[in-house]
Amino acid sequence: MTSTFSAQPAAVSVSGLSLHFGQNAVLKNVDLALEKGKVLALLGPSGCGKTTLLRLVAGLLAPTKGSVKIDGSVVADAAGGLFVPPEKRGLGMVFQDYALWPHLSVADNIAFPLEMRGVSRKDCERRVATALERVGLGGFGARRISDMSGGQQQRVAIARAIVAEPAIVLFDEPMSNLDRELRETMVREIGALMSDLGLTAIYVTHDQSEAFSLADQVAVMRGGVIEQMAAPETLVSAPATPEVAEFLRLGCVVPVTRGDNGLRLEQTGIVLKDDTAPAGATHVLLPSQAVRLTSGEGFSAEVVHSQFRGDGYLTTVALGARPDASELTFLARQRVVAGEVVSLVIDSGDMRWFTRK
Numbered sequence: 001m002t003s004t005f006s007a008q009p010a011a012v013s014v015s016g017l018s019l020h021f022g023q024n025a026v027l028k029n030v031d032l033a034l035e036k037g038k039v040l041a042l043l044g045p046s047g048c049g050k051t052t053l054l055r056l057v058a059g060l061l062a063p064t065k066g067s068v069k070i071d072g073s074v075v076a077d078a079a080g081g082l083f084v085p086p087e088k089r090g091l092g093m094v095f096q097d098y099a100l101w102p103h104l105s106v107a108d109n110i111a112f113p114l115e116m117r118g119v120s121r122k123d124c125e126r127r128v129a130t131a132l133e134r135v136g137l138g139g140f141g142a143r144r145i146s147d148m149s150g151g152q153q154q155r156v157a158i159a160r161a162i163v164a165e166p167a168i169v170l171f172d173e174p175m176s177n178l179d180r181e182l183r184e185t186m187v188r189e190i191g192a193l194m195s196d197l198g199l200t201a202i203y204v205t206h207d208q209s210e211a212f213s214l215a216d217q218v219a220v221m222r223g224g225v226i227e228q229m230a231a232p233e234t235l236v237s238a239p240a241t242p243e244v245a246e247f248l249r250l251g252c253v254v255p256v257t258r259g260d261n262g263l264r265l266e267q268t269g270i271v272l273k274d275d276t277a278p279a280g281a282t283h284v285l286l287p288s289q290a291v292r293l294t295s296g297e298g299f300s301a302e303v304v305h306s307q308f309r310g311d312g313y314l315t316t317v318a319l320g321a322r323p324d325a326s327e328l329t330f331l332a333r334q335r336v337v338a339g340e341v342v343s344l345v346i347d348s349g350d351m352r353w354f355t356r357k
């Protein structure tokens, strides 16, 4: 696992964190640290443990092993039997299903965390009005929740999460009930809000573009562990494992073997003569971004399909004899047709090598 640690005191850190449901280990020995003012996205396929990790930070679950610290204070420690309840962790939370009270007004929903803290009525009104302005719902305080659209309800939920100016805001797939267009707008708005307020946030999503647009750091999770935690650009340029490369759909990962004639890319018919692979390389990523069609010498590949996408032709080719051939998808500049055999160039400097899978 690769994590990023910093000399700055972490806003959130977890250490050796595990959670078992009966015999089932859902989270396995996870370590991470998030700096103040930064946004961390937890990204991964369904069931990989993203929500579980978020709920452990929130205090909605207690760890089987390990500990959670918020702003330097331990809020959960399995060994020491310490557990601080969610309402005492100073967090704001935004859920997928909004979790608003439909019978209360917008203002009353947002005021709830302030009332829990005993804030005066006058102060409450002022802070609710500010929070409403921040999410673009100024003047909507008296409306009933049931009279608001899905997008507006999610904005109310965000206003409620930030109204008490918590140290950290946790988002659990907040966009998944919204349609695509609205999701894109909301991602822009949440991003702007996060940077205006300098929020520290953890944001769970299975949507790569959402994670990449919002987060400073992205933790790619798989099977209850963090495979890699890094800035989005680093995940793309230097995926730590073949699994990260495959999950992010960065290109085609193929096994390699060294032979007398050079380095053989299995199931592709490709033999690399300029062998730049490090010792012990077992797999290589052929990144989609590095692939070009050429009229000169290159790797032969048969076009499986190709579709015009506005900015080019999204093209899948078979590297080697089908049906066992590895397939590589990339954006071609020119039109090609299924069945055509094309010539491809991939600079060896753009290839990424792995020493295990």
Ligand SMILES: Nc1ncnc2c1ncn2[C@@H]1O[C@H](COP(=O)(O)OP(=O)(O)OP(=O)(O)O)[C@@H](O)[C@H]1O
Binding pocket: 021, 024, 026, 044, 045, 046, 047, 048, 049, 050, 051, 052, 053, 206
């Ligand atoms: N209360 C529970 N009892 C038993 N198993 C559970 C419980 N809650 C979650 N799990 C299991 O833990 C694993 C991780 O679940 P989690 O909800 O953290 O995944 P996720 O990555 O957030 O997935 P999704 O994107 O589908 O929400 C899953 O296999 C899930 O079935």
